[in-house]
Every structure is written in C-alpha cells, then in structure tokens.
Amino acid sequence: MKGYLVSTKLEKNNNAGSKAKQDIETILFKTGLEKLSLIIPTNRVERVLYAIKVWKKAFNGLNEGLIVVQYPLYSKVITKQLVREAGKRPNVKMMAIVHDIESLRIDVNHEDAINAEINLLNGFDFLIVHNTKMKSWLIEHGLTIPSEVLGAFDYLSDFSVPIQRKSGNVVNFAGNLAKSSFLTKITSTDVKYHIYGPNPQKYSAVLAYKGIYSPEQLSEQFASGYGLAWDGDSITTCSGVYGEYLKINNPHKVSLYIRSGLPVIVWDDSAMSDWVQKNNLGLSVSSLDELGDIISGVTDHQYQIYTENARVVAQRMQQGLYIREAFTKLLKNQSIILENYHG
Known part of the structure; x- marks a missing residue:
C-alpha cells in the first residue's frame, strides 16, 4: 500500500498556508509519502461545483492506499466529498491530522455544529490529534474511530538555539x-x-x-x-x-x-x-x-x-519527531504497511 499526503493551496493565492501545515508536509514527504496536490477555488460557489470533480480526478486509478489530510481543509464541502469518494473504495484508508476543531474554536458550545463536525471526522478511518485532552473531548462528543496523540507540533527552522539564554x-x-x-x-x-x-x-x-x-x-x-x-x-x-x-x-x-x-x-x-x-x-x-x-x-x-x-x-x-512518531505508532497499531515509508 502506498501513502499519499494531500497538499492544498487556494487558487490564485501564493500563500502556502500555515507554518504548522507546511512543516508537516515537509516532514512527511521526507518519510516517503507521495504528494496529492489539490488546488481549491477561492470562490465558494465554485468549490461546491469543484468538489465532486476534484476527488474523482484525484482518485482516478487509485483503488488502494492511505490518504492523509491535514484537517480542516479550506472547504467543508470538499472535505465531505473526499470522505464520500474514499468510502466508495474499500481498500482506500483515510487519515486526518487535526489542526483545529472548528466547532469549538468558532461555534463554541453550539451543539449542532459540534455534532456535525464529529460526524465529519468519523468519516475518516484514523486521526492524529493534539493531546490526550483533545482526544478525550472528541470521544466524549461521539468520536468512534481510532486516534493517536501528537504531543506537540514540530517546528522547522534554520535558527541555532543559543547555549545559554x-x-x-x-x-x-x-x-x-x-x-x-x-x-x-x-x-x-x-x-x-x-x-x-x-x-x-x-x-x-x-x-x-x-x-x-x-x-x-x-x-x-x-x-x-x-x-x-x-x-x-x-x-x-x-x-x-x-x-x-x-x-x-x-x-x-x-x-x-x-x-x-x-x-x-x-x-x-x-x-x-x-x-x-x-x-x-x-x-x-x-x-x-x-x-x-x-x-x-x-x-x-x-x-x-x-x-x-x-x-x-x-x-x-x-527532526520532525513528534509527527513522525505519532504517524508511525498509528500505522503500527492499525497494522498498515506503507511502501517506501521510513518514519
């Protein structure tokens, strides 16, 4: 089985996204995951029209493998369509690396929003989440899929830490x-x-x-x-x-x-x-x-x-050890062997 990491970018936007997501891309591509590029329209109406086409094109000829997404994507519509399209292929597994729980960060205590987001996350096969408290919160609110804890975000930089501060x-x-x-x-x-x-x-x-x-x-x-x-x-x-x-x-x-x-x-x-x-x-x-x-x-x-x-x-x-160790542990626990992966 091959591993693929979805690399997203907004159309007509040179911004590569947050540093946290950029660093995870850099680290996981070095472990052997292949890139699955995704250009998302800036216009929201176009995203709805684009959602079905993008994943059908991305999944063309892909009937087996592990697809890794950094969640949330720019669009809930495109995320939902991703889950639907992957679900049509029993030998395709989906993993989400969670950066934010939007229903808690934006729609705090909004029960409908929380339920909708948990249902969306349950459409994946596995998650990597920030910490044990986030994992417990998700389970308490209905998460049913396996998850692994990151611990801390890695941070790539050319900066040399001083011997003393x-x-x-x-x-x-x-x-x-x-x-x-x-x-x-x-x-x-x-x-x-x-x-x-x-x-x-x-x-x-x-x-x-x-x-x-x-x-x-x-x-x-x-x-x-x-x-x-x-x-x-x-x-x-x-x-x-x-x-x-x-x-x-x-x-x-x-x-x-x-x-x-x-x-x-x-x-x-x-x-x-x-x-x-x-x-x-x-x-x-x-x-x-x-x-x-x-x-x-x-x-x-x-x-x-x-x-x-x-x-x-x-x-x-x-060295990217936090994401690499969480990713490797999740693969081991789920008995997934990826070609060319060296975490």
Missing part, C-alpha cells in the same frame, strides 16, 4: 494581537512584556510592541526571558472562546518558543500544562497577576534547566 522578567508574546484582548488589561510593572504580531491595540507602558516578523525571523528577536501562551479577555484566567479552546488545543506558538530555546509560561488549566511540567520546560500559572512573584522566585540554575530542556525538545521538533 538570559533569565529575567521579560515575557515575550507572539500572535494575532487583535484577538489577544487580555494584553490591554496588563498594567503591572513587575514584568516587562515584548509583544509581536499584527493588529496591535492600545497598551500600557509596560508592554513594548516590537513589530511583525515571519515565523523564521521571530526566534532571532527573543533575547531573554520566557514565551507566553495565553488567550482570551482576562489576565486572571484564560476566558472566552479562545481561552476555553486552550483546554484542548496545542498552541503552535508554544513550539515557536521552545524551538527558539525559550522556557514557556502556560495557563495551568490548559491542555499543554501537563506536557510543559512533565518536560520541565517552564512555568504553569493560574493568573498573570502572579507572574512577577513567580518569575522572581526562579533561580538562575532553574532557568538554565528550563533552557537546557528546551534545547533538547527543540532538536526533536527540528
């Missing part, structure tokens, strides 16, 4: 600042914040806006301190739709910080809190109000332990 009270935050409304409520002078990303808002003087950089450039900007993974509209907890989503989600920015050699700060009720603590990669806190006292209590020796552990994990991320 400076400790101190600097907290770095990178992301879409328009949805990071908690930043506008930070006023404490115990911590210095360096923030990066588009759509900056009006902030207090303790926050220094550092500009917009590509994912590849960001690592070079982090000179010291920690990387913060926080979301929502409060500094005392992670609240709102985006904050709640952290309970099952692996933020890609955590991988950015670790790959840059920075210890991380995460919400103690987030899905990544256990992973950060298990690997001794930084701090898990319940409120940003606590940060000044907590950071001041970290000794230089403890900070260097965090950075040493970050270097080890950064090397794993650079």
Whole structure:
C-alpha cells in the first residue's frame, strides 16, 4: 500500500498556508509519502461545483492506499466529498491530522455544529490529534474511530538555539494581537512584556510592541526571558472562546518558543500544562497577576534547566519527531504497511 499526503493551496493565492501545515508536509514527504496536490477555488460557489470533480480526478486509478489530510481543509464541502469518494473504495484508508476543531474554536458550545463536525471526522478511518485532552473531548462528543496523540507540533527552522539564554522578567508574546484582548488589561510593572504580531491595540507602558516578523525571523528577536501562551479577555484566567479552546488545543506558538530555546509560561488549566511540567520546560500559572512573584522566585540554575530542556525538545521538533512518531505508532497499531515509508 502506498501513502499519499494531500497538499492544498487556494487558487490564485501564493500563500502556502500555515507554518504548522507546511512543516508537516515537509516532514512527511521526507518519510516517503507521495504528494496529492489539490488546488481549491477561492470562490465558494465554485468549490461546491469543484468538489465532486476534484476527488474523482484525484482518485482516478487509485483503488488502494492511505490518504492523509491535514484537517480542516479550506472547504467543508470538499472535505465531505473526499470522505464520500474514499468510502466508495474499500481498500482506500483515510487519515486526518487535526489542526483545529472548528466547532469549538468558532461555534463554541453550539451543539449542532459540534455534532456535525464529529460526524465529519468519523468519516475518516484514523486521526492524529493534539493531546490526550483533545482526544478525550472528541470521544466524549461521539468520536468512534481510532486516534493517536501528537504531543506537540514540530517546528522547522534554520535558527541555532543559543547555549545559554538570559533569565529575567521579560515575557515575550507572539500572535494575532487583535484577538489577544487580555494584553490591554496588563498594567503591572513587575514584568516587562515584548509583544509581536499584527493588529496591535492600545497598551500600557509596560508592554513594548516590537513589530511583525515571519515565523523564521521571530526566534532571532527573543533575547531573554520566557514565551507566553495565553488567550482570551482576562489576565486572571484564560476566558472566552479562545481561552476555553486552550483546554484542548496545542498552541503552535508554544513550539515557536521552545524551538527558539525559550522556557514557556502556560495557563495551568490548559491542555499543554501537563506536557510543559512533565518536560520541565517552564512555568504553569493560574493568573498573570502572579507572574512577577513567580518569575522572581526562579533561580538562575532553574532557568538554565528550563533552557537546557528546551534545547533538547527543540532538536526533536527540528527532526520532525513528534509527527513522525505519532504517524508511525498509528500505522503500527492499525497494522498498515506503507511502501517506501521510513518514519
């Protein structure tokens, strides 16, 4: 059996998609998976018309194999048609690598949307999901197919992690600042914040806006301190739709910080809190109000332990070990042997 990875791109759009998806493509193509290219029309009406044709063309002569999709695709219509077309071929298996659960991230607590998305995911044969909490949430809401846990997103970069990082009270935050409304409520002078990303808002003087950089450039900007993974509209907890989503989600920015050699700060009720603590990669806190006292209590020796552990994990991320190990484990558990695969 051969393995195929669907590589998607919007028509008339030079953007190759998110870095997380690009990195997974690069890693899995190196393991021997073949590319199945998919150009998706920008116009939504055209997508409906295109959905049937694209997969019939893609599946032409393909009656056996494993097809891997990075979910979600740009279009639910095209995803549904993919599942239908693959279902007509009993020797074709479908795997989805989950990046986002849209019904929870966008339509939070909307039961109909959640049920529809779970039904769509059940149309695949197997999943790779972020973490055990996401896996449990999916099963609780009706997922019936086998799934494997990723653990953390890999992060490919030419950046060389410094042997030592400076400790101190600097907290770095990178992301879409328009949805990071908690930043506008930070006023404490115990911590210095360096923030990066588009759509900056009006902030207090303790926050220094550092500009917009590509994912590849960001690592070079982090000179010291920690990387913060926080979301929502409060500094005392992670609240709102985006904050709640952290309970099952692996933020890609955590991988950015670790790959840059920075210890991380995460919400103690987030899905990544256990992973950060298990690997001794930084701090898990319940409120940003606590940060000044907590950071001041970290000794230089403890900070260097965090950075040493970050270097080890950064090397794993650079080698693509998280997706490779999850993918290989799922194949083994399902007794699938792929031609030319060397995970």
